Amino acid sequence: MQTVQHHLFLCATPTKALCHQGPVGAQCWEQLKKSIKAAGLEDPARKEGVVLRTKADCLRLCSDGPVLLIWPSGHVYGSLLPERIERIVQQHLIAGEPITEWLVKQFSF
Numbered sequence: 001m002q003t004v005q006h007h008l009f010l011c012a013t014p015t016k017a018l019c020h021q022g023p024v025g026a027q028c029w030e031q032l033k034k035s036i037k038a039a040g041l042e043d044p045a046r047k048e049g050v051v052l053r054t055k056a057d058c059l060r061l062c063s064d065g066p067v068l069l070i071w072p073s074g075h076v077y078g079s080l081l082p083e084r085i086e087r088i089v090q091q092h093l094i095a096g097e098p099i100t101e102w103l104v105k106q107f108s109f
């Protein structure tokens, strides 16, 4: 059985483009893939569990995008930029310290 530490949902290229415009979402998605892979977070042998990622069409927030939801903690980052992705991976996903100034919402599941 595989353990999942986090599942990330990024509104990267939404059909209606309500939360952001232009290529920034796709750029964030590409950076997210690179950063997760480079940090070894997809390794099934990782003791904390793997980090999964999904490109979502819309997360029903529809402002301050691109928007990244982290499950199961419910943290939502907004106004993403490719250069912010690496810090989120290192500080939030690996070190377990959310970057509070970039959060736009907190869900509870």
Ligand code: FES
Residues within 6 Å of the ligand: 011, 014, 016, 017, 018, 019, 020, 057, 058, 059, 060, 061, 062, 063, 065, 067
């Ligand atoms: S269009 Fe991005 S959250 Fe709805």
